[in-house]
Amino acid sequence: MTESHGQATVETTTLVGTEPVPVEVQVDVAPGLPGFSIVGLGDTAVLEARERVRSAVRSTGFRFPNARVVVNLAPGPLRKHGTGFDLPIALGLLAATAQIPSELWSGRRAVGELSLDGAVRPVPGMLAHALGARRDHLPLLGPLDSAHLAGGLPGLQYRGISSLARILSEESLPAVSSSHGTRFAAPDLADVTGLNTARRALEIAAAGGLNLLFTGPPGSGKTMLARRLGPILPPLEGEERIETALVHSVAGLHEGPALRGQRPFRAPHHSASLAGLVGGGSPPRPGEVSLAHNGVLFLDELPEFAPSALQSLRQPMEDGWITLVRAEGRIRFPARFTLVAAANPCPCGYLGDPVKVCRCTESTVLRYQGRIGGPLMDRIDMAVSVERIDPSALVRGADGESSDRVRERVSDARAHARHAARPLAATLSGGELIAACRFDSQTRQTLTEVGRQHHLSGRAITRLMRVARTIADIEGSSQVGTVHVMEALGFRREDLR
Amino acid sequence: MSTTVMWSLRRGDDGYPFELEDLPDPPEVLYGFGDPGLLGGGLAVIGSRRATPYGLACARRFAGWAAANGIPVVSGAAIGCDLESHRTALAVDGPTVAVMPCGADIDYPRRASGTLAEIRSRGVVVSEAPWGSEPKRWSFVRRNRLIAALSLGILVVEAGLPSGTFTTADHALAIGRDVFAVPGSILAPECRGANRLIRQGALPITDVSELAQALGQEARAEIPPHCSDRLLSALIASPMRPDDVAREFDLDIVQTIRTLGVLESQRLVTRYPDGRYGTLPR
Numbered sequence: 001m002t003e004s005h006g007q008a009t010v011e012t013t014t015l016v017g018t019e020p021v022p023v024e025v026q027v028d029v030a031p032g033l034p035g036f037s038i039v040g041l042g043d044t045a046v047l048e049a050r051e052r053v054r055s056a057v058r059s060t061g062f063r064f065p066n067a068r069v070v071v072n073l074a075p076g077p078l079r080k081h082g083t084g085f086d087l088p089i090a091l092g093l094l095a096a097t098a099q100i101p102s103e104l105w106s107g108r109r110a111v112g113e114l115s116l117d118g119a120v121r122p123v124p125g126m127l128a129h130a131l132g133a134r135r136d137h138l139p140l141l142g143p144l145d146s147a148h149l150a151g152g153l154p155g156l157q158y159r160g161i162s163s164l165a166r167i168l169s170e171e172s173l174p175a176v177s178s179s180h181g182t183r184f185a186a187p188d189l190a191d192v193t194g195l196n197t198a199r200r201a202l203e204i205a206a207a208g209g210l211n212l213l214f215t216g217p218p219g220s221g222k223t224m225l226a227r228r229l230g231p232i233l234p235p236l237e238g239e240e241r242i243e244t245a246l247v248h249s250v251a252g253l254h255e256g257p258a259l260r261g262q263r264p265f266r267a268p269h270h271s272a273s274l275a276g277l278v279g280g281g282s283p284p285r286p287g288e289v290s291l292a293h294n295g296v297l298f299l300d301e302l303p304e305f306a307p308s309a310l311q312s313l314r315q316p317m318e319d320g321w322i323t324l325v326r327a328e329g330r331i332r333f334p335a336r337f338t339l340v341a342a343a344n345p346c347p348c349g350y351l352g353d354p355v356k357v358c359r360c361t362e363s364t365v366l367r368y369q370g371r372i373g374g375p376l377m378d379r380i381d382m383a384v385s386v387e388r389i390d391p392s393a394l395v396r397g398a399d400g401e402s403s404d405r406v407r408e409r410v411s412d413a414r415a416h417a418r419h420a421a422r423p424l425a426a427t428l429s430g431g432e433l434i435a436a437c438r439f440d441s442q443t444r445q446t447l448t449e450v451g452r453q454h455h456l457s458g459r460a461i462t463r464l465m466r467v468a469r470t471i472a473d474i475e476g477s478s479q480v481g482t483v484h485v486m487e488a489l490g491f492r493r494e495d496l497r
Numbered sequence: 498m499s500t501t502v503m504w505s506l507r508r509g510d511d512g513y514p515f516e517l518e519d520l521p522d523p524p525e526v527l528y529g530f531g532d533p534g535l536l537g538g539g540l541a542v543i544g545s546r547r548a549t550p551y552g553l554a555c556a557r558r559f560a561g562w563a564a565a566n567g568i569p570v571v572s573g574a575a576i577g578c579d580l581e582s583h584r585t586a587l588a589v590d591g592p593t594v595a596v597m598p599c600g601a602d603i604d605y606p607r608r609a610s611g612t613l614a615e616i617r618s619r620g621v622v623v624s625e626a627p628w629g630s631e632p633k634r635w636s637f638v639r640r641n642r643l644i645a646a647l648s649l650g651i652l653v654v655e656a657g658l659p660s661g662t663f664t665t666a667d668h669a670l671a672i673g674r675d676v677f678a679v680p681g682s683i684l685a686p687e688c689r690g691a692n693r694l695i696r697q698g699a700l701p702i703t704d705v706s707e708l709a710q711a712l713g714q715e716a717r718a719e720i721p722p723h724c725s726d727r728l729l730s731a732l733i734a735s736p737m738r739p740d741d742v743a744r745e746f747d748l749d750i751v752q753t754i755r756t757l758g759v760l761e762s763q764r765l766v767t768r769y770p771d772g773r774y775g776t777l778p779r
């Protein structure tokens with residue numbers, strides 16, 4: 001005989017942004033009119049747990065008490081959302097009615113959604129919950145489908161179950177280790193014929209983490225080039241993998257590729273809403289800028305984006321974070337990415353085309369180019385103009401260097417900067433940047449003359465130095481010389497009048 | 498000092514430029530600012546709105562010479578070559594005449610308002626459109642016949658295809674004015690219009706002395722800069738992208754970009770807005 005009344009408390013976590021916050025699930029089974037209520041600021045998904053838990057408990061051979069069941073989610077003032085409370089509520093119910101022994105639930109966390117037949121399913125943000133458990137040194141009980149996370153998080157004790165019915169069975173499935181060094185099917189630079197200037201620009205952007213703008217007529221391969229930046233970046237390292245995978249996990253995307261080291265490539269369409277781009281909604285979800293964290297954010301047709309959307313990119317591009325301020329509080333998502341933007345030179349796209357005639361007027365061209373706000377343009381370090389590719393060159397086939405070869409040079413350049421205890425050139429500015437360049441007097445003079453000749457603003461010179469510093473890194477040179485400045489000059493972005 | 502008062506002249510009035518009588522349909526009334534004595538006998542310097550550095554440099558060179566020699570530089574105040582011609586004339590403190598497609602008191606294009614204000618006080622801004630008229634689609638073509646009539650000859654510094662300079666050239670030929678054109682690269686689309694004018698009989702102008710001779714003035718012949726560098730000669734012949742340069746000269750792309758950077762900082766070439774590198778004539 002089992003007792004039919006009692007109390008039990010099971011620990012779980014709820015997510016505030018990407019932050020797992022501990023929540024106590026207190027279950028009280030008391031005599032009275034049969035009923036099932038959940039209190040503690042849960043959203044609709046939390047309240048619906050009643051039906052899922054009732055069915056899951058019954059269909060897995062347990063007994064649902066014919067009593068008054070009250071579930072309290074503490075702390076009370078914190079808003080809770082999602083379906084991850086199903087499993088802890090069910091465990092609490094079974095514990096309060098003494099249907100499962102205490103070692104199954106006490107001193108550990110539980111997160112998971114239940115099906116009506118008792119199957120345990122993953123919820124968005126499983127990785128965040130797992131990190132929370134590791135942080136607080138508690139074992140985590142969750143869906144079997146998420147058992148691979150344990151392999152990527154040393155120090156995490158994870159027990160995965162496929163169904164509530166397996167809760168009593170002693171078998172503990174071995175954690176599947178995440179596979180390292182998996183090859184990703186990615187577009188290769190070897191496919192890019194001609195366009196050597198653009199290839200070089202990609203290499204420099206990758207080595208310095210610099211933001212890049214491609215301009216050119218439709219069909220000149222701007223998108224094709226942008227897609228090839230990700231694969232020439234060195235794979236994600238330790239903490240970066242977790243950070244990136246965490247955002248993907250919270251957004252409900254598969255975290256596997258990031259955990260294996262693949263850098264994200266996000267290409268939101270220019271009709272993307274502000275919330276879609278920077279994050280938002282209730283509960284707040286990470287936007288495209290955060291999904292591109294540690295990877296590449298590609299904005300095609302840059303001037304077609306809403307000005308407000310482009311403005312909103314400013315904070316993440318400066319701080320590497322996006323802060324969403326909501327009535328319930330501030331939520332931060334990481335958003336450090338390399339921006340690759342593409343723009344037509346004018347609304348019709350054929351300005352400067354050797355064959356097709358541009359039909360735009362001067363003022364429409366200026367208005368079009370002016371749509372990209374100054375603050376955003378300030379953060380774009382390099383510009384390359386690309387020409388429509390000659391079809392014959394395209395048909396001739398691949399003759400370019402492969403992404404693997406380029407990635408080696410990029411990794412070497414980054415290692416060179418790291419060896420000199422310097423961060424990526426993209427994050428350098430001011431005196432730090434000048435010190436990092438270690439100019440000799442001749443180079444300094446050249447730079448001054450170049451700045452005067454092209455009427456470069458202070459910011460434009462900063463961008464020029466960042467590019468030159470990166471080029472020197474690619475060559476393994478500790479000093480930035482005149483040749484590097486001369487090359488950087490070729491990638492300068494013309495300031496709009 | 499000239500005057501900035503506004504005036505209007507009826508056909509037959511004293512000071513109404515007799516050159517306009519060459520037109521089959523001279524304007525009944527002229528409205529303008531500045532010294533009407535500058536009207537007539539000028540040199541029209543006209544060209545594309547979307548001018549390349551080449552076109553702008555040519556406009557500077559020839560408008561500068563004319564204005565410095567007291568020949569009024571006549572143009573249409575449009576963005577690009579036209580405005581560059583006016584500005585050069587003002588810069589050398591020479592006479593210049595802006596013939597407007599709208600009322601002479603209207604700043605069109607808006608970006609030219611500063612230059613127009615200067616011309617009103619130091620040159621002439623003139624129009625056949627009454628005060629306050631906005632530009633109309635057809636008024637540009639009508640305006641071009643006045644540019645032709647007020648000049649001894651018209652010089653097209655840069656024109657693509659199609660080009661508004663063709664109507665000016667047509668008007669000029671119809672009333673017996675000379676048509677000159679600055680030739681450009683046969684590969685550059687920005688130069689096709691000017692090259693076509695030459696094929697159709699316009700006098701090619703390649704330096705100031707030729708222009709002076711054509712206008713019956715005296716000038717010393719210039720020696721074209723000698724160029725020994727193969728790459729530089731190629732870029733003088735036709736603007737090229739770094740990719741093309743690398744292919745053409747069998748250079749490594751990094752080397753190419755650096756060489757172009759050096760040439761650019763020596764002010765021998767310049768990067769065009771579309772990414773090509775070309776010459777920067779002084």
